[in-house]
Amino acid sequence: MADCCDYTVWIVRSRKTSLKKSRNRQPERGAGALQAISTPWNLKKTSGLQVLQLAPFTRLPWLVHGFSTRLGGASTLDGRKVLNLSFLDWDTKESVLENRRRLQAAVGAKDFKLVALKQIHSALIVPFGAAPANPCSGDGLLTKEPGLLLGARTADCVPILLVHPNERAVAAIHAGWRGTLARIVQKAVGRMHYEYDCKPVDLLAAIGPSIGPCCYEVGAEFVTKFTAQFADAEEYFDEARTGDEPNPLQWLNMRPPGHQPPPKNVHLDLWKANRSQLIAAGVKAKNIYSSELCTACRTDLFFSYRKEGPVSGRMLSVIGVREYMELGSRSRD
Numbered sequence: 001m002a003d004c005c006d007y008t009v010w011i012v013r014s015r016k017t018s019l020k021k022s023r024n025r026q027p028e029r030g031a032g033a034l035q036a037i038s039t040p041w042n043l044k045k046t047s048g049l050q051v052l053q054l055a056p057f058t059r060l061p062w063l064v065h066g067f068s069t070r071l072g073g074a075s076t077l078d079g080r081k082v083l084n085l086s087f088l089d090w091d092t093k094e095s096v097l098e099n100r101r102r103l104q105a106a107v108g109a110k111d112f113k114l115v116a117l118k119q120i121h122s123a124l125i126v127p128f129g130a131a132p133a134n135p136c137s138g139d140g141l142l143t144k145e146p147g148l149l150l151g152a153r154t155a156d157c158v159p160i161l162l163v164h165p166n167e168r169a170v171a172a173i174h175a176g177w178r179g180t181l182a183r184i185v186q187k188a189v190g191r192m193h194y195e196y197d198c199k200p201v202d203l204l205a206a207i208g209p210s211i212g213p214c215c216y217e218v219g220a221e222f223v224t225k226f227t228a229q230f231a232d233a234e235e236y237f238d239e240a241r242t243g244d245e246p247n248p249l250q251w252l253n254m255r256p257p258g259h260q261p262p263p264k265n266v267h268l269d270l271w272k273a274n275r276s277q278l279i280a281a282g283v284k285a286k287n288i289y290s291s292e293l294c295t296a297c298r299t300d301l302f303f304s305y306r307k308e309g310p311v312s313g314r315m316l317s318v319i320g321v322r323e324y325m326e327l328g329s330r331s332r333d
């Protein structure tokens, strides 16, 4: 369970009518639809791998970054070669190490030291001035040290990469529902300000592929959890659609037990929740880029724990600082 994805509330979708309704209502989020990859996002194809990158990040010559996909790689899953980047029971250590090597080469970070955490669904953030001698636990990594490649492993949870263009500082965040509820991304912005003097107003944020509101059905108790923490939490939820007539926002007027049927499941929008936290932390809305790619809809491209079950791979979202000197920035002596 060292690298378990926290999707314990696993509800197998079987209501096709609900998918259709959802698609009609919100075509850009259609469950099962092949969501397009559009600018400023780009799939970089190299050596059999495909890595998702963000143009505003690619334009920074001192930055390396990428969100891995499942394509290519040395691991075998269901008879296909995949790029699993976490040490899991079904995969060999050699394959994972080879996959990591290939990903690092694909993002131009071949000689970087990869730093990843033992992820525990917390709001723990660890700044790194050097690669640690022993593995650390936590769910957010920061650095401004050249040569370190920070990595967040996911297979439905939300990977978020942060960049401060002037301070040349970066962060990689793993935000599942627990981390989101614990405000990990909001805390990461504050920690970057504290550690590296990164003004939030200048930060760039990339919200990577993860389970979308189209597929992330949760119990009504999640509404209680989130509304207890966030003033705008109602905006993160959508009613779960069924073939019946809709009972709009039933969870808003829940009555005591026995007075009406139990509240229906709802869909949670972790992208919106994390975007809201970034804005609350001082990041400009125009500097937040969300891929809006749902891992459960796009199992052709990504791993999805909820869709595929425990025998799925893990992606790695990576970011790091290169040694780089601007032309004309050398001493004039």
Ligand SMILES: [Zn+2]
Residues within 6 Å of the ligand: 030, 031, 032, 211, 212, 213, 214, 215, 216, 294, 295, 296, 297, 298
């Ligand atoms: Zn989806």
